[in-house]
Amino acid sequence: MDRVAVLASTMTAFGEREAWIRDLLAEAGADCLERAGVAPETVEHCYVSNMAAGEFEGQGGVMNALVHDLGLAPAYAQRVDQTSASGGAGIHAAWQSVASGASDLTLLVGGEKMTHRSTPAATDTIASITHPFEYKHGLTLPTFAGVVARRYLDEHDAPRESLAKVAVKNHRNGVDNPNAQFRKAIDVETAMEAPIVADPLRLYDFCPISDGAAALLLCPESIAREQAEAYVTVAGIGGATDTHVVHQRPDPTTMGAVVESGREAFGMAGLPRDAVDVAELHDMFTILEFLQYEDLGFAPKGEGWRAIEEGVTERDGDLPVNTSGGLKSKGHPLGASGVAQAHEIREQLLGRAGARQVEADVGLACSVGGFGNCATTTILEAGS
C-alpha cells in the first residue's frame, strides 16, 4: 500500500506574538506551501487544528478563514478540536484524508492565540473541558497534574528531583531551538525552589501559555518520491480516548488513551519499541513525560522516572525525548503543539535539526488532550 508522506513541515516562532489566530495560521500555512513549492490551488483538503479561537478571541470558522487567506478554495476544509491534542488529532485527520484516497494533497495547520488573556482566564478557558462535577470545584488541568504527580511519587518512591530534571532537560534543549518561547537553561535547584503551583508541582513543572502555529503538508508517498528530494512517511498512527474524569480511572497514573494509541501506532508500523530513535512527548506538565515513557512502552510501569535519572532521554541518550524543548520550553499553543511535534521529528529524521540533531531514522510524537482524555501517537520514518 502507498504510505502517506509528509512532504513539508514548518512552525512559526512560539511565544508572545502580536499576530492573532488568522495571521498565525496563515503564516505557518503559507510557509509550508512555499517550502514544498506547491501552488495553493492544488491543495485538496485543509485541516485546522485549533481548540478555542472562538473562546479566546471571538474568531469562529478558522478553517474557512485560512482557505480565504491562502487562496485554497475550493479545497475541502475542516477544523479539528481535540483540546490540547488537537494537533495530533489533525495529523490523524490529514493522514486519513490521504490514506483513504480522498485527497492527494492535504494541508494541516495547527495554531492557537492565548497570551492576550491573563493566566487565570486562560486556565479557565482550558478548564472548560472539565466535567461539570469537576468544574464547580474549580479544578484545572494543573490540579489534575498535582494529584497525579503526588500519587506517582508516593507509589513509585520516585524522588521529587526527577520531575525537576525533566524541566531542566527540556529547557536545555529549547536553548538550541530558535522558535522556542524560552531559550534559557535552568538548573534543578531553580526548579525545586520555584513557587508552588499545585503541590507537589512548582512553576517549572508547567508549560507556559503561548501563541503560535505549525503546519504539515501530506500526500501519497508515490507523489512525494517524484516531487521531493527528502520526505518522511507515516509508518503508524493511532488515536484513542479515556474517561472524561480522571478519578474514575482504575489507576490515575496510567493514561489509557496513550496506551491504546501507542499500541495502535506500533501495530500499524510493525515496529518494536526500541526501533524509535527520537520522540516528542506531550510535556504540558513534567509528570506527563514519565507517564508517556511508561504508557508508550519505553519504560516499565512505575520506572519512567529512572529514565531521566539515568540520562536515557537526554540528547546523547538512547532515546532523546523533546529535542525541540518540548511544550515546556518551546511553548504550548494548544492546537499547534501536536503539529509542531511532528515538525521536530521530521527535521530530526531529515538531518535538519541543527544543534539539536540526533541520529534518527524512526521518530514518535504523542499528543495528549485534557488530562489524558484523548491522545494521538504518530510514528514517522525517513523516506527512501
Next chain:
Amino acid sequence: MTGANEDEEGLVAHRCPNGHLTIPGHYRCPTCGEPQVGTVDLTDAVGEVVTWTESRATPPGVRSPNPVAIVAFEVDGETVRAIGGLTGSDIGTGDRVRPVYVPELRDPDAGIRERESQAWDGYRFEPV
C-alpha cells in the same frame, strides 16, 4: 437519569444493575454498558484520601489556595472514587474524611461557563 448537569441531592454514587458505581453518573455504565438505575447516598459516609493537591493558581471565582483530593469510598465491597475540594489544607494521603455540604463551591458568574448550565453546590471533604 444521570444527566451530567442536573442538580442532585446529597453526594450521590450512581449504580447499574450489575452493581458498578460511579461518581458522577453516566448514561451508560462505563464498566458494563448497562443504564445506571439506582443511586447510593454517601452524604454520611467516611472515605479515604487517595491523593491530593493544593492549587495556588486558581481561575476567576475560585478560592485560593484550593486544596483538592481524590477520595475513595467502600460500598458493599465495591470501591467508588470522587474528587472534590477539601475544607482545609492540613491533609495527608490515607486520611479519613467525610463530605460537608457547600451551597456555592465557586462564583458561578466569574468563570467561562454559563451559570444556568450546571449546579454550583456540592460537597467538600473534611478530616474525621
